[in-house]
Amino acid sequence: MSSPRQHFLVLTFPLQGHIAPALRLARRLHAAAPDALVTFSTTEVAHRRMFPAKPDDGANDDSDEDDGRLEFLPFSDGTEAGYVRSPDPGSFNAYMASFHAAGARSFGQLVDALAARGRPVSRVVYTLMLPWAADVARERGIPSALYWIQPVAVFAIYHHYFHGHAGVVAEHRHDPSFVVELPGLAPQTVADLPSFLTDSTDPSDFFHSIFTTIRDLIETLDKESPKSTVLVNTCQELEVGALAAVGTQAHDVLPVGPVLPSGDDDASIFEQDDDARYMEWLDAKPANSVVYVSFGSLATMAREHLDELLRGLEESGRPYLCVVRKDNKAALLADAETKVDEELKNGVVVEWCDQVRVLSHAAIGCFVTHCGWNSVLESVVAGVPMVCVPRMSDQRTNAQLVVREWRVGVRAKVDDGGVLRAAEVRRCIDKVMGNLDAAAEVRRMAEEWKQVVTKAMGKGGSSDRNLMAFVDGARSAV
Structure with missing residues (x-):
């Protein structure tokens, strides 16, 4: 009996700034592991925008390769149209609460359906707004990795904020010139911190759900044993200090970027002008x-x-x-x-x-x-x-x-x-x-x-070596 194939399921939030790096990573995994299966998944609404001319019935088999190794399969956020902009300050937070519940349920169904088709997932890779993806994977005994699509420096800030440094930021969040010192990072003013830590901590704030989602994400990573795997869209030469600030005890941080498109293989949820x-x-x-x-x-x-x-x-x-x-x-x-x-x-x-x-x-x-x-x-x-x-x-x-x-x-x-x-x-x-x-x-x-x-980024470069180490590690776990 042959051993099961590697199967990476790359899951992303339905924003263009998340879809682009996630799809680029999916293609990199597809190229780096010639025998592996790769499935790329975002919400049904974003999927339809990416592939407007293709049928989307929740079980489509859109494939980038004749051998079907790379598939595009959507999950549901529980809505017909996704988030619709509204002046109501609570509208986005309400959408996110619904999204978390419906997304987790639909994603679990997708994982189960793939297993039933004979394509069991061996590794889930999810972007930063989907902490529940790791929980769904853990429930099914599937290892997961966070794909952090921002710099390591920002990851380090969030990590330290939610590990004992929230108080000093909260106390001075209305003072943009106040200098914050976080372990291993260069001193920076409150005005230079991610805005969700200074502008979105109150439940009445429009983007409060992003603040709580990032908090949940950090807590989710802390649950991983023996430690979490975090792929980062950067290279170690760009962020030597920030990588040291994160440390290696809690997280296995692998810079695998910059992950850019190869040729004309990018995808967009926006209407594109073919007249160049x-x-x-x-x-x-x-x-x-x-x-x-x-x-x-x-x-x-x-x-x-x-x-x-x-x-x-x-x-x-x-x-x-x-x-x-x-x-x-x-x-x-x-x-x-x-x-x-x-x-x-x-x-x-x-x-x-x-x-x-x-x-x-x-x-x-x-x-x-x-x-x-x-x-x-x-x-x-x-x-x-x-x-x-x-x-x-x-x-x-x-x-x-x-x-x-x-x-x-x-x-x-x-x-x-x-x-x-x-x-x-x-x-x-x-x-x-x-x-x-x-x-x-x-x-x-x-x-x-x-x-x-x-x-x-080149063959044998630091990011290339880190990506291959991740692929090899995932292969040994199958």
């Missing part, structure tokens, strides 16, 4: 001359913010490519019949672009970013300096890594109303693209880190 005229536009620009601007898949901006941003970009005198989500683009138009592109002299505004491809283009000279971790890693890999405009979640800590630890960017200042003014846009772009020595140093460091990270 922006690439032709970039082809016509000189090397290192274009400012690329994107604030991520969740960002929404008021008309004033957009006006200031575009005015600053225009006044910089440099060509720019700016991504403005479809629902935001309308805010740019005083007259619905006016074409945005006709109002711009130096730049192009698009609703979507292939960010990895854009950042890799020789014409890109800097990236104005919200500092979501995916965007930061993609920029580091491409060797592109950053102008950091963090808003929430891990973005503030990520910006500190970019500016203070790696010295590959500058942090923009917003006014008291949270608006990034045109003059600040111009100043920051010049700080990384201008002719002064400071700008040249930022560009030099960006190129230096590009080489370091490229080596880590």
Whole structure:
């Protein structure tokens, strides 16, 4: 009788910033373990958006390979449409409570169905908003691993916060300049901590359920015996100090990133523009001359913010490519019949672009970013300096890594109303693209880190070795 095959089930929360790194890891596992099965799963709503032309009856066998080794199977969050934005401050927390219950139940049914089909799961890999996935796996005797899609530094902050340091942060959470010292980490102000630890601890807060979910996640990891496995979308060279701060007694932390798409195999839950005229536009620009601007898949901006941003970009005198989500683009138009592109002299505004491809283009000279971790890693890999405009979640800590630890960017200042003014846009772009020595140093460091990270990702590099160690360990457990 043959031994069962390795089978990785990669489970992710239905946000683009979670789906992208989770799917990239699933493909990496698929390539690293040629005999293994891999199943990628997110909610039914997100699954339908990823595969709009494919049937989705809860038992589909969408496969990326002729041999069926990689499958895409959804689980249910208990809703027909997923979370629908609402001004009700309790709406998101109510959705998350329902999601946890329905998701755990549906995920358990998925695991059982795979076993009944002769494809038993041997390892569950889940992203950071799904602590219940580990509980479902444990109940069935299946080992699990957390895939942490933020930097190790943020994981270390959360770990220490929920292991004896919550009090000092809570006491000073309304004092952004207060300096917090956590074991093994560089001192940082309250303003640089993840926003869910300072803005979402009260049950009435809109994102309170994210705070409690992260708390539950840390508690779930503590239950694992002898210790939990945490895969991290980073490389050890980028975060030597933070890795030491986490320690090895409680967690087996394996940096396996940056995990980027290979070729054109990324997937999105957003409508994509197949007309890549922006690439032709970039082809016509000189090397290192274009400012690329994107604030991520969740960002929404008021008309004033957009006006200031575009005015600053225009006044910089440099060509720019700016991504403005479809629902935001309308805010740019005083007259619905006016074409945005006709109002711009130096730049192009698009609703979507292939960010990895854009950042890799020789014409890109800097990236104005919200500092979501995916965007930061993609920029580091491409060797592109950053102008950091963090808003929430891990973005503030990520910006500190970019500016203070790696010295590959500058942090923009917003006014008291949270608006990034045109003059600040111009100043920051010049700080990384201008002719002064400071700008040249930022560009030099960006190129230096590009080489370091490229080596880590390559065959035999630190991240490659860590991923293979995880695969080999999972294989021995089958």
